[in-house]
Amino acid sequence: MKPGATPYLFLLPYLVIFALFWAWPILDSLLLSFQNTRVYPPVWDPGVNWGRILRDAAFWDALRNTLLILVIQVPLMLALATMLALALNSQLLRARGFFRFAFFAPVVVGAVAYSAVFRLLFNPNGAVNAALGLEFNWLFDPVGAMVVIIVALTWRWTGYNAIIILAGLQNIPKELYEAAEIDGASPWQQFWRITLPSLRPVLLFCLVLSIIGTLQLFTEPWLITNGGPGTATTTLGVYLYRQGFQNINFGYASAIAYVITLLALVFSLIQLRMFGREP
Amino acid sequence: MRRILVLGTALAFSLAAAQPLQGNPNLRGEITVWSWDIAAKALEANIPGFNRLFPNVKVTVLDLGNQAVYDRGLAGCAAGGGDLPDVYSVENNEAEVFWARFPNCFTDLNTLQPAASTLRSLFPAFKWTELTVGNRIYAIPWDSGPVVMFYRRDIYSQAGVNPNTIRTWDDFIAAGRRIGAATNNRVKVGVIANGQDDEWFRMLANQNGCFYFNNEGTAVTVNQPGCVTALETVKRLIDAGIVLQGGWNEQIQAIKAGTVATSMFGAWYEGTIRSNAPEQSGRWGVYPMPASRPGGVRAANLGGSALAIPASSRNKEAAWAFVRYALATTEGQITMLRQYGLVPSLLAATRDPYVQQPQPYWGNQRIWQVVLGTLGSVPAARGTQFFQEARAIMVKVQADYVAGRFPNAKAALDAAAQQISQATGLPIAR
Secondary structure (H helix, E strand, O other): OHHHHHHHHHHHHHHHHHHHHHHHHHHHHHHHHEEEEOEEEEEOHHHHHHHHHHOHHHHHHHHHHHHHHHHHHHHHHHHHHHHHHHHHHHHOOOHHHHHHHHHHHHOOHHHHHHHHHHHHHOOOOHHHHHOOOOOOOOHHHHHHHHHHHHHHHHHHHHHHHHHHHHHHHHHHOOHHHHHHOOOOHHHHHHHHHHHHHHHHHHHHHHHHHHHHHHHHEEEEHHHHHHHOOOOOOOOHHHHHHHHHHOOOOHHHHHHHHHHHHHHHHHHHHHHHHHHHHOO | OOOHHHHHHHHHHOOOOOOOOOOOOOOEEEEEEEEEEHHHHHHHHHHHHHHHHHHOOEEEEEEOOOHHHHHHHHHHHHOOOOOOEEEEEEHHHHHHHHHOOOOOOEEHHHHHOOOOOHHHOOOOOOHHOOOOOOOEEEEEOOOEEEEEEEEHHHHHHHHHOOOOHHHHHHHHHHHHHHHHHOOOOOEOOEEEEEOOOOOOHHHHHOOOOOOOEOOOOOEEOOOHHHHHHHHHHHHHHHHOOOOEEEOOOHHHHHHHHHHHHHEEEOOHHHHHHHHHOHHHHOEEEEEEEEEEEOOOOOOOOOOOOOOEEOOOOHHHHHHHHHHHHHHHHHHHHHHHHHHHHEEEEEEHHHHHHHHOOOOOOOEEHHHHHHHHHHHHOOOOOOOOOOOOOOOOHHHHHHHHHHOOOOOOHHHHHHHHHHHHHHOOOOOOOO
């Protein structure tokens, strides 16, 4: 045996599993997207799904909702997370360990449990209406339902991102701040000139993860609003699930999955282009 | 659910009687049953009776919720039959997608002993159409869902509304306004799941002889006149401010809180009201749904289910015994009617003396006579394998129409018909 083969031999178990459980399904779903899977057995019909996707109003609704969440929720959450991380990093804060745990905790809570809680909170007779003195039917109003989804997502993921950003903050050399102090820079200037530029790779990491997460978003809209009312909170993930597992149209679901993948790829490339350079 | 109209005649003329089921202490094993809400409880209520005949079969009923049973069933079939129970509940409307896409996922009940074909004459013929493909019988008919109005006697009389005078939807809207006025707008006369479901549209469309598809399942008919009237009525009800908007859970909460004086649903909802609000016993009553125009049809159907046995079941014999006990014996069906209000489609059970009895919870009204009395007038409607796709489109179109995004109901339904046609490949009927 050639000595060069040894590392590949060690990698073999992984490669086999990768081929079986990753590469093959990815290829198979590509093939499925060219088949009419609504007849038994499925037949080859390249236009049936890819042609439908262009004309499908429900698909465009889902795409629009997903992009809406992307544009509103992700920046909101990352801004909040950055502020939270700065607060958690502050020397003035007592019991920092407790707060770090508290803000990270939502990620650990079961999605079904927290979705049920949000449904109760935003019920017409729920705590939110009681606190605000409203009689608003959040989950049955298109805008209201979207607000609930965005609030829920922000509640769940802000702490998670804050912890990652906090790690980034702690990697910024103290000397930079000391030098800035000596030069008479205000805390505000320090934030804009030192903290934020140093955080760029960490923020980029959070941004890419959040965008990919949003493109796949399923849990919250499915459990809290079931994609409704109408299609008001139907995301690409929910629509894919509906087509795949409610209508059992795997061909069409596969086509949607490939659109999501392409979008994720494009967004990631754009961000790396725009923000990926070293400052 | 289709051709319920046949049932009236079938009820009158059928000579078929449910066969007594032979017990068998030698039959052993454990079976799991998937179902939802009161349907699950009703099946559970049948276990003691079943165990008297089959003492060594252990039955476990899992209440997964309606949507989850459907979703997990399809996922299981798509995965080649894994993770499925021994007995599977399926709504008639949704049944065809299983047989069309996964013809081998469920047992052909004719291959079991005794063959399912021996049960054919025990049920009205229309109940079998969505459950059979050629000579194969995939499921046994369970209940049907004739639509009625469940109403609060005390609130109606407080507002001076006599339910016997509510004959049309116009009458109903007027009654809703009076009840609102009498209760300082605290009490509404219905809960419509606008944006989450289109049940009201389906019930009203069915009443008007219209549905998503024609009865052959070959064309989209959702933009035909009966459906247009139905959608217009739904909007009028919402615009009048006499209904709440909410889903299944919100409706039960409203019933408990006494903020809704009427619920329109398939008659199986009887058990839901009775088991969720036992403290309101005696305060409820039943009357037939209002018609779209004076003298029009006052009947429709919503829901109605069947039981199937997945091909992956390891205990088919025990599962089959349970299905036959629960559905094909009068004892099994009357247990479910008595405790949870599931309206039997077993012909012998609809003639059971229990059906004639006054019901204490319902102010001693003979409600099952009212319910079964509508069966003869229910127009046919068929779900086809595209039911869920059509429903998703219709839910959105209804919400948009109610929100004023279409000039009129016809335009909304034309858009729905076009989308359904595009999604299913079926032509729009002329």
